Amino acid sequence: MTDKDKVQKxxxxxxxxxxxxxxxxxxxxVQRIETPSLGxxxxxxxxxxxxxxxxxxxxxxxxxxxxxxxxxxAAQEQGKTAAYIDAEKTFDTGWAQRFGVNTDNxxxxxxxxxxxxxRDIVDLERAGVDIxxxxxxxxxxxxxxxxxxxDFKDVENSKQIGAQAREFxxxxxxxxxxxxxxxxxxxxxxxxxxxxxxxxxxxxxxxxPQFYSSVIVKLWSSGAESQAITGQTHQGDLVFDEVTGRKVxxxxxKNKTGPQFxxxxxxxxxxxxxxxxxxxxxxxxxxxLHGLIKKGGAGWYTIEEQKFQGxxxxxxLDSNRELMEEYKKKIIxx
Numbered sequence: 496m497t498d499k500d501k502v503q504k505x506x507x508x509x510x511x512x513x514x515x516x517x518x519x520x521x522x523x524x525v526q527r528i529e530t531p532s533l534g535x536x537x538x539x540x541x542x543x544x545x546x547x548x549x550x551x552x553x554x555x556x557x558x559x560x561x562x563x564x565x566x567x568x569a570a571q572e573q574g575k576t577a578a579y580i581d582a583e584k585t586f587d588t589g590w591a592q593r594f595g596v597n598t599d600n601x602x603x604x605x606x607x608x609x610x611x612x613x614r615d616i617v618d619l620e621r622a623g624v625d626i627x628x629x630x631x632x633x634x635x636x637x638x639x640x641x642x643x644x645x646d647f648k649d650v651e652n653s654k655q656i657g658a659q660a661r662e663f664x665x666x667x668x669x670x671x672x673x674x675x676x677x678x679x680x681x682x683x684x685x686x687x688x689x690x691x692x693x694x695x696x697x698x699x700x701x702x703x704p705q706f707y708s709s710v711i712v713k714l715w716s717s718g719a720e721s722q723a724i725t726g727q728t729h730q731g732d733l734v735f736d737e738v739t740g741r742k743v744x745x746x747x748x749k750n751k752t753g754p755q756f757x758x759x760x761x762x763x764x765x766x767x768x769x770x771x772x773x774x775x776x777x778x779x780x781x782x783x784l785h786g787l788i789k790k791g792g793a794g795w796y797t798i799e800e801q802k803f804q805g806x807x808x809x810x811x812l813d814s815n816r817e818l819m820e821e822y823k824k825k826i827i828x829x
Contacts, residue, residue: 502567525752527628528575531565531772533781537709538747545625546676547752548667548707552683552698553714553829557743558763559682560585561594561771562714563628567678569594575625578602578617582634594771609635609659613666617673624677631682637662639642660701667703683709711749716741716763726767731812740764740773775813782822 496504506514527542543549543566547810551559567577572595579586584605586599594796602624606612612635619627629635639656642648670679678752698705705711716722726739746758762773779796783786789797790809796808803811812819 500580502528502676504695504703511800522811528566528570529736529772531562531569532745532759532760532761533774533823533826534761535712535747537746537761537781538637539750540753541570541827543678543680544709544752545678546674547709547799548671548679548681548704549710550681550683550698550704550708550749551712551714552685553723554685554696554716556741556765557714557716558765558772559714561629561763563630563680563682563772564594565602567591567626567628568597570626570710571595571597571600575615576602576620576623577626578604578624578628580612581605581609582612583631584628584634592688607671609637609662609666613669613800616670620670620673620675620677620679623675625682626678628680629682630814631684632663632704633682633686636657642664657701659699660703663700664703665706671707675730692740696809708749709751713746713748715744715746724762724764726774728767737748739780743772773809775809775819778819778822778826779809779812781826785826787822 500685502725507516509517515521525547526545527539528545529536529542530539553559553560558631563579567579570577575597577600579601581603583715586603586605591598591601602619604615606615612629616629616702618629637655639655639658640648640653642773647653651786676825680701681704683700685696688695688697698711723738724740724742725736728737728739740763742760743763744758747755749755761777762769764773781786783790784797791797794805796803798808798811801811812822
């Protein structure tokens with residue numbers, strides 16, 4: 496009797512209800528949704544995994560919400576469904592549309608309590624929504640803030656250390672258990688570690704969001720002038736030189752579906768003609784690294800036997816999306 500026959504015999508002897516919960520491990524395929532960053536997709540072996548929970552955290556203005564919106568836009572282009580839980584109440588329709596989000600097909604909730612957000616997430620997962628973004632778990636309020644009637648308590652009567660973390664220790668396992676094949680992205684802000692004598696930052700929400708997340712992505716943007724990206728903005732006939740973006744550092748702190756502690760950087764633009772993550776510049780850099788594009792002195796690039804210097808090489812790739820997608824596939828999959 497082969498090993499496979501032994502396995503089939505064991506499965507045949509199981510209670511039918513128990514047997515229905517099992518499948519052959521080779522049939523379990525992890526689907527992925529690409530991030531806007533090519534470097535991150537390479538590190539993640541194709542993107543963030545569906546059917547899993549992902550924690551995305553970092554300091555302010557590091558583009559956490561922007562990356563989530565760009566992922567929603569890309570998923571919608573593939574016919575996938577998306578939902579956005581706006582616990583911070585900062586969602587802006589026009590801003591989301593700038594990243595390509597089809598807001599007519601985006602489900603939006605502005606629940607703010609952990610209880611209501613848990614109901615939203617569990618119901619969305621059971622309904623089979625492909626990508627769900629919770630922005631952010633830091634803004635979700637524990638029940639200690641409310642009276643039995645649902646009104647806010649006085650501030651002095653709502654103090655309770657660790658109330659949010661305790662409720663997340665119950666809610667997050669529910670999100671994980673209800674998830675069938677949704678990509679659940681939990682956005683969290685950085686906070687100082689309790690009791691630390693020096694600057695030590697951790698994601699808010701306690702241990703549960705970290706423990707139950709298959710992937711933890713840290714995004715960090717320095718406020719130093721050296722990390723600022725300057726450009727020109729236009730107001731009528733006037734042209735102004737000002738900060739248009741920043742460099743963002745990313746780190747895969749945990750990865751249950753691939754290697755961890757991979758890191759990189761990308762440029763993030765918050766104003767100008769092209770806002771969001773500069774994925775085209777990343778494709779250019781990685782294409783040079785993989786020998787798909789040749790780079791010479793003084794910033795000259797040879798792309799498909801045509802030569803471009805500096806930003807013009809980025810502009811050429813940006814206007815030739817099919818070529819850029821071809822390079823991306825060769826870089827990621829070889």
